[in-house]
Amino acid sequence: AQSVSQHNHHVILSEAASLELGCNYSYGGTVNLFWYVQYPGQHLQLLLKYFSGDPLVKGIKGFEAEFIKSKFSFNLRKPSVQWSDTAEYFCAVNEGGGGSQGNLIFGKGTKLSVKP
């Protein structure tokens, strides 16, 4: 069965620090990859997604993620975080290949706290 690992449970950074959140998945076939974000008191929303093509994906609010197939990884990055980036971040994966079957498998999330 597919699984998604997010190794950092809680990350604390100061404003302007760089961010990298790790995400590894276990599935040998074609995958679609996602990062979702949940701001305090708000619903989950899509940050960025990768289906195919350029492995460096840019999302909203200055976030980007790099798909490294050989490492089964899809790490999220941001060069300079802001206090407003305080949220919980979820990596998700599902079977790709163009079919519409399958559900999203989520990691357990990483809480990011940014100190002003």
Add this chain to the structure above:
Amino acid sequence: KAGVTQTPRYLIKTRGQQVTLSCSPISGHRSVSWYQQTPGQGLQFLFEYFSETQRNKGNFPGRFSGRQFSNSRSEMNVSTLELGDSALYLCASSFLGAPTGELFFGEGSRLTVL
């Protein structure tokens, strides 16, 4: 465009009771998925409905069931509630469903079982 609406937002039940949660997807979306979110297990997939048919099902006991109506609104039901069913239940809609489409989540229904 109105977002995904889930009702009720909060509810408290006792063990052995049953509960029904409702989800109204974004207009035009045909896929509705349900997830259970707990601090220990994170987000776990329950099931997905597409055009009134259950298309995928997660690894939950038969006490968890759902359905989708012709207007794409969906309900999920949990019978014989257990303490471990306390969780945030999230509904997500999309036009085609994962993986081809982005999932739009509601704010969830928080169930507490006493």
